[in-house]
Amino acid sequence: MITAERKPFDKILGLVGESKKVLVAGCDTCVAVCLTGGEKEAEILASELRIEAGMNGRETEVEHTSAIRQCEWEYLDLISDKVDQADVVVSLACGIGIQSMAEKFATKLVVPGVDTNMLGMPLEHAVWLERCGACGECVLGETAGVCPVVRCSKSLMNGPCGGSHEGKCEVKTPEGEEIDCAWHLIWERLKAQGREDLMFVDRPPKNWSKGSSGGPRKMVRVEARPV
Amino acid sequence: MADAAQPDFEPEIIVFACHYCAYAAADLAGVMRLDYPSSIRIIKLPCTGKLEVIHLLRAIEAGADGVYAAGCLEGECHYLKGNLWARQRVNHVKKLLTEMGLEPERVEMYNMSSAMGVRFAEVANEFTARIKELGPNPVKRKGVSPYAAAREAASEIALPEDTDTVADQPNRPLAPLATTKEG
């Protein structure tokens, strides 16, 4: 799933500016599951914005709503009435939803209320870990199901660097926590599967142009197009 | 921002009290004829674990000068961990208030058993003194009663004041109740 984190409140205030009618729009899919941008969180942000306006004596109307998926035109139709009435929409959807909203309501000021950060999985309740970088050419079949693109701090594709120590990466999280060395995990799992030889095959350089380095990507399912 | 302490300021304070401990403690404080400020308005919950961030924010938004949750003693929650969830949420709201430039001390979490009537009155007095020190919530809305608004916002989780047991509430899908906790 796509995960995102709420922007700091002062950043959101800056984006909202002097607008008198604010709509906070949540999305009930990925960002709701990661407890950042669903209807509940939209209601919380709307309340915060009203409190702040009240504290500073401003007359600001703040409403909230949410779309089942902000990244699909049809679901945006369902909230268009509320959008029409607002001066600014603070979208709590991922970057895809925010852009869909901005494109659909092109004359409206649509601003992000979250920072979209990764394609991750919930490791346990309220903890998410990055799992995929959408590189466009998946290598999980050769890496025992561990993604070196995002789980190796350096995105190395041919085995570990010299900084792998007792299973841990030499890079730490910004909070100072240790990170498992992806190549250590790959090696251990290949060994357990009796497929160590995969570690020693020569891999040609990865074609990064299939990922975001190759410009905006487009996908068309010809057989499923309307006729 | 809030004004400095005002001698004639009578704060409006919302208390979210759990049915099993804090609400019973409030009852006991009443029976014991202990003094606590009339500024305290209680909303009874089956468990403070039902309390969410939005309920606390709505009370502040409606102009409550202070809001606190009062649950069972830690380790003695009737629903095991509800009071611990509540503490986390209260702490989160403190963070949100700070971000907004409002004093985080306006929200708090307290724990007490049903036998602690004295403690209930003590907390009510302590918290009221704290809020008097902070001054009124700058978010006052004319014609809005903080208690009514907070109750309304919490209508899905609050129990009517006159219910004796949670089980009196026919439409509430709660776990079956065994005995009430005595301490």
Ligand code: SF4
């Ligand atoms: S190899 Fe590419 S597609 Fe596969 S998980 Fe990693 S980033 Fe995603």
Ligand code: SF4
């Ligand atoms: S220690 Fe492991 S995970 Fe870290 S950069 Fe080196 S190979 Fe990648």
